[in-house]
Amino acid sequence: MPESVPSSLIIDVFKEIFQAERRGGKRQDPLGWIISVPDTHQKSVLAALDKERSLRVLTCSTEDDANAVAAGLYMTGEPVIVMIQHAGLYASVNTIRGISMDGKVPIFYMIGLLSREKDKDPKDSRHSMVRFAEPLLDVFSIPHARMEGPDDVKLIPEYYRKSRERKGPAAVLVGLETA
Amino acid sequence: MMKPEEILTLVAAARGTAICVPTMTTSPAWRTIAPDDLSVGCVGFMGGASALGLGLALGAPDRRVIVFDGDGSLLMQLGSLATIAGAAPRNFTHLLFKNGVYHTSGSQETPGGQGVDFAAMAKAAGYRSTCTITSLDEFKKRLPGLLSEEGPIMAQLITGLAGSTPMNSPPGTPFHQQVANVKAQVGQKSA
Numbered sequence: 001m002p003e004s005v006p007s008s009l010i011i012d013v014f015k016e017i018f019q020a021e022r023r024g025g026k027r028q029d030p031l032g033w034i035i036s037v038p039d040t041h042q043k044s045v046l047a048a049l050d051k052e053r054s055l056r057v058l059t060c061s062t063e064d065d066a067n068a069v070a071a072g073l074y075m076t077g078e079p080v081i082v083m084i085q086h087a088g089l090y091a092s093v094n095t096i097r098g099i100s101m102d103g104k105v106p107i108f109y110m111i112g113l114l115s116r117e118k119d120k121d122p123k124d125s126r127h128s129m130v131r132f133a134e135p136l137l138d139v140f141s142i143p144h145a146r147m148e149g150p151d152d153v154k155l156i157p158e159y160y161r162k163s164r165e166r167k168g169p170a171a172v173l174v175g176l177e178t179a
Numbered sequence: 180m181m182k183p184e185e186i187l188t189l190v191a192a193a194r195g196t197a198i199c200v201p202t203m204t205t206s207p208a209w210r211t212i213a214p215d216d217l218s219v220g221c222v223g224f225m226g227g228a229s230a231l232g233l234g235l236a237l238g239a240p241d242r243r244v245i246v247f248d249g250d251g252s253l254l255m256q257l258g259s260l261a262t263i264a265g266a267a268p269r270n271f272t273h274l275l276f277k278n279g280v281y282h283t284s285g286s287q288e289t290p291g292g293q294g295v296d297f298a299a300m301a302k303a304a305g306y307r308s309t310c311t312i313t314s315l316d317e318f319k320k321r322l323p324g325l326l327s328e329e330g331p332i333m334a335q336l337i338t339g340l341a342g343s344t345p346m347n348s349p350p351g352t353p354f355h356q357q358v359a360n361v362k363a364q365v366g367q368k369s370a
Contacts, residue, residue, distance in 0.1 A: 033237075058237070058266055060230070061258025068227040069262070072234020075219065075358060077366035098224030099231075104355040 002118060003149040004179040007044040010110075011052060013156045014081060018055070021079035030056035032079040035066045039085035041112025044178045046083070063092035071105045081160070083110045086133040086173075096169055097140065106163040109171040110156070113146075116175060122146070137171060144171040180339040181315050183276055184208045189315075190245065190274070193322055197243035197272075198235050198361065202228035204282045204341040205247040207348035216360040222345075223354060226255030229263060229273060236268035236330075239365050243270050243326055250277045251289045253297060263331050264305030271330035273301065276338050283344040298335040311335040 018032030031054040038046055038059060049057050060066040063084050070080045084092075089111055100107045115127045122130050137144045143162050145155045155172050163170035183205055190199070191213045201209040202221035209218060219235075221228035232246035253259070253275060263271065279293040280286040289295070298309040312318050312334055325334055352360070 058262075061262045062256065064224075064227060064256050065230040065233075065259050065262045068221075068224070068230030068256075068259075069234040069237070071358070072231045072236070073238040074234075075361045075366050076235060076238025077362070078238040095224045095227060098222075098354075099227065102223055102354055103358045105358055 002175045004176045005147060005150050005153060005174070006179045007048040009150055009153050010045050010156065010178065011048055011055075013153050014055065017081070017157050017160050018079045025077070027077075030054060032056075032081070033058060033073055034081055034083060035060060035070050035073075036083040037061075037063050037066055037085070037088050039083060039088070039112040039114065041085060041114040041174055041177050042083055042110065063088035064095045067092055067095040067099050067107065070107050071099045071103060074105050074107070081108055081110060083112075085112045085114055086129050087114075089133060089136065090129070093136070093140075096142075100169040101140065104167040106167050107169050108160040108163040109169065110174060111171050112174045112177075118176060122173075122175075133173060140169075142169045142171060144173060146173045146175050148175045181313070181318065181336060183338050183341040184212070185315055186274070186276070186318060186336060186338065187212050187247070189319060189322055193326055194245065195243070195326070197245050197326065198239065198365065199245045199247065200228050200232040200235070201247040202252050203249045204344050205249070205276060206345055206351065207343045208341055209247065210351045216364050219357045219361045220351065220354065221252070226252050228252060229259040230256060232271065232273070233259070233263050233266060233268060235361075235365075236271040237266060240268070240270055242365070243272060244268070245272045245274060245326070248273060248275050250275065250279065250295065250297065251281045254289060254295075257300070260301050260304035260306070264301075267305075267307070268331055269329045271332070272325050273306075273331060273333040274325075275333060275335045277335055278338050278340055280340070282340050283346050286340070293337075296335070298333055301331075301333040306331045306333050309333045309335070311337065313337045
């Protein structure tokens with residue numbers, strides 16, 4: 001059965017990623033950027049991020065904004081993670097295609113599967129917004145994995161690296177609401 | 180009525196080390212006026228110029244970022260006004276070229292046409308300063324301030340149509356190459 005992942009584990013991993021990106025760089029403040037359109041599924045992470053002085057969280061009006069802001073930051077050498085919900089993925093498909101895919105901009109996404117049933121694989125969910133997220137990522141050949149428990153936090157740096165290596169989007173889906 | 184090309188020529192002469200983000204009908208003219216590696220066009224994701232500029236401004240606080248937005252483009256991502264105001268980048272200049280139509284697709288009127296006041300919207304969203312400019316003389320006078328005063332700043336520019344559109348112009352540098360060029364010029368500090 002899937003388990004919720006504690007926010008502290010996720011934030012520690014974010015920091016490790018950013019520290020590795022910043023190593024040897026002139027700019028160290030902020031350590032990295034979290035670009036977010038608030039996701040109920042990841043609200044414990046967002047709440048904990050409010051207390052993190054080393055990370056800068058920028059809340060955007062839309063996921064289209066979030067993608068474009070992330071691309072601008074990337075061009076200036078800034079490390080970025082985008083946190084959105086599956087509905088935001090659907091809302092911003094053209095921007096992801098135009099910016100991250102055609103523009104070869106590495107953007108790593110944490111995507112919350114709000115309303116995903118604990119006892120079901122997302123493909124069997126009764127909610128279309130849960131069912132279609134992974135197939136949509138497949139259509140666009142966007143590498144993705146699902147975080148189903150604390151042991152899976154290792155997927156975050158793995159898929160962050162994938163986005164960098166392929167110069168494009170990569171995503172980790174958050175299976176259950178974070179703790 | 181101001182011509183977009185006249186405005187862009189003045190900006191090119193005054194921009195210094197600024198990063199510029201053209202979109203839609205300012206793109207072909209800007210490629211001719213300023214063929215350089217410090218510009219990245221919003222191509223293929225209409226509406227994203229202002230948010231792209233915001234990311235650049237936050238990541239490169241020592242440089243001015245100038246967005247050449249269109250009225251139809253900004254309408255597609257109007258919430259970016261609040262995103263920008265919330266982030267409050269001091270080095271952000273938003274030039275809104277307002278011609279009241281979707282020039283590229285045949286000059287259909289934009290929703291609300293010339294009646295939409297983007298400067299008022301930006302001010303209400305929380306931009307530090309906004310203005311509307313209707314003549315080239317006035318633009319010349321205000322340009323130094325637009326490029327040096329604390330942002331976010333919006334100047335709504337009432338213009339005629341550009342001489343060309345992306346649809347009747349030769350293609351420019353592919354977007355991914357523009358991204359790579361700006362990254363090479365600006366983004367090496369974390370490498």
